[in-house]
Amino acid sequence: MTGIRQVPWRTALPLALVAALGSEFWVVAVRGAVGATERTSEPFAQWVLDSAVVLPAYLVAVVVALSVARRRYGPGPLAPRQVVGSLLMVVLAATLVAAVLLAVDAVVDYRLQMQNLGRSSAHGSCTDACFAQQHRETIVLQVKAVGLGTVLALVSNVVLLGVLVALRGGRLDLSAGRSAAYPAHARVAVPRHEVLRVVPGRVRERPHRAHEGVPPPSG
């Protein structure tokens, strides 16, 4: 494995942060849809908190993915296809973490929901068969929710991490040291207007990039 000093922190940290925020958004949103009753309050605050708590898990996943990429492609500079390949590994690793967290959520929710059912059953006309059905329906629902949440996390990771890499000039730096030595040809050729379309608000904030060979935006 990669030694701690060889970790490309400047690359891994932002990727992990974005993956955590993006994936946890869906975890919290799925919880709001099918989660146990006690766990659906103040979703925004919950999202911020959860993202902070699980950030290390995403960081580990991203570091592992980057180290696999580094072993495969070398420390760089990476060719465009290698950048895409590395990015995909990061996306898959982050989504795997999201899936595990969704599954953990589902188990916690399922247990709480069964406790609730037991509590209300003291008075219910719900028979044993009816309870068996509620258990089944809850499991089916939670499984479906994990599936849907994983797909949503995957899509959002592709988009968000892709945009992040694009914003950084299409580069993915796998080396542990500084990245200033990267020559321009190592970048994925992301047409400038594509980047601008994703984040139009950044147009005027980044004129210094002009020296990298892309003409400044006209008008």
Place this chain on the structure above:
Amino acid sequence: MLGTGLATFGGVGVPYLSAKGWLSADGAFAAVSTAIGDQLFTEVFPTSPLILDPFVDELPVPEALRPLSPDAVSKLKPPPGPGPGEQNSYRNEQHQIWPSTLGLPDPIVYEIDVLVRTHSFTSSQVLPIDNAGNPTVSFDADLNRYPAGTKRSLPPSTIYGFNGTFPGPMINAEYGKPALVRFSNHLDENPMGLDRQDFGSPVWQFLTHLHNGHTAPESDGNPHYAITAGPHAHGFFPTDWVDQLYLNHPAGGDETEKQSFFWFHDHTMDFTGANVYKGMVGLYPIYDPKDGTDMGDERQGLRLPGVRTNHADGSFDVKYDIPLAIYDCRLDDGVTLHHDIHDDQFPDAHNPRTHPEWWGMTFHRHFPNHGFVGDIFTVNGTAYPVLQVDRRKYRFRFLDCSVSRIYEFKMMSSTKGPKSAVSLGYSDDELDGQYRIPDGQQCMQFTEIATDGGLLPFAIKRDSFELWPAKRREVIIDFTRYLDGHPTTKGDVVYLTNIMKMEDGRMWDSSSRFSFDPDYMVPMVKFVIGDDAPDASVLPGPNKKLRDLPPLPADWRTLAQDRKIFEVKRGSAGGEIEWLINGVQFDPENVARSLKNPQGKSPLALQPRGSFAVWEIRNGGGGWVHPFHLHMEEHRTLTRNGVDVTKNPLPSHPDDRSREDLVALDPGESVLVYRGFRTFVGPYVAHCHNLLHEDHAMMFAWSITPP
């Protein structure tokens, strides 16, 4: 015009998000969670067959239920009485306050049996259609299949009804004259051999709530009481009986607490929606004879429309004073899967499966995401009725006894008359209501005189008004002239029209207030104006005092610091959506606890008898509205989202300045109410009156303690 244009534009913009309560950080999550939930919960409903001849069946005008004769009362087994063990068939209860304690006469006694019977919503032929509006196949009880395009007659639907009818009987009550109703459960008897289908209490229980009588717990019919006392169950079982005593005495003996229109309905825990939908609805107008104020005689008191006929047995009827019970339903198409969380409680139905043998009968689905809305709108149990009216003023008492649907009513005229939504090219949810008047124009105003809690302080002129589940609104309609002052003439036709579109039980999709759809005008009652008739009633002007409001203490803002706070929101359990209060499901055995109030306290929902308090009801968001009902006394609304409405109500809720027993909670809204807890002690409840929300745990227990 501009307003309409802006409102329509608002349908896709910031006002839309704001209207749904989705314009906050938590609201954004709620919106996404809602969208995810929509993908995970199945909600498929049939399209009812098209009623081919609307506005032919007469509007049923209820007549007063006759009380038992003294002889018949003495023959009841056992006769009612004030002693221990005399209140129900379990012999474990006593009436908390017998009328004589308050100096009132002994009660007039009524008998109401809960029966399995049938009901027909229309006598018209129907054309079976699918959700695209195309003619489709249909079936019958013998599983014969009829090809698309075959016109059919509808089979009657099985109902559980008070005295076997829908709506059930109407009791005309009067302040100062207590009434006692012996409710007996006969749901185990099925003399007509009817198919009970797959909804309604599976063990045939009932529990009747007089909404919103100032009533002792044993006569209130609420689950907190039923679980902890009396039947110690969700409701009363077959062969059980219970005497419910309605003192017809205002809270605290206070004249300003007098109300005018109650209704009674089933309240069985977990099955209220299904039982009400299956027919358990009754009407209870209450008149005030004091100084002739509102006694059903237009020559006296406030001179509100009404010509009273007294009967020898003490009951009476009032002409020109008509309750309108509004109810929506959906009829089975024979091809929609029956499947919900209660499948195993109806083993005879063998769900999940389709039920072609139930084609044309009422369809219900408990499997809840948002609620339940029907596509056929009925009034007093009849779809698209006609009423021949005399050319004079009428008083109409509106009640929404639907499971989830909210309506907005307007009086409209139409030159070309009703057209089926199908013939106008609509499909899916746009078919709700079946008919439209595309050239509809408002032609009359309503004079609103009463809300849930009785007469308003002053009448309000309304172009339209909203009617939320369980709410009552009373209006006077003057059939002698139009909005522009022109007199009406014999033979003129005007329509009571619903202009609120509501595609699911979540909230409206369009109404006057939000995203108005000018094409959604569904005629519900056709009024045909007839001959002139004597009319001694007087339309109350804007300065004519009807009834004072109960006073508010000057320091209510201080009181509000120590308020009890209850937040309603969505959760999930048991494979379906659950509706929660303060984060927990309904616990029928224990009173709820308030959220932390501004004084940092989280008190239990207990009030000493004789106390008054400020309670806050908060909508936890998510794009839902909730009609939130508090039992036992009326409240006054103090604030909406922090805005003081005690003197000047907001345009969104112009009749907030009144007594009410339902808080109409818009998305994300928080409402402070002030009310008393008088006369009785014991267990009560408060709950959402979207009945599928109520049945899925959006209820809390509270209690009045001895002083």
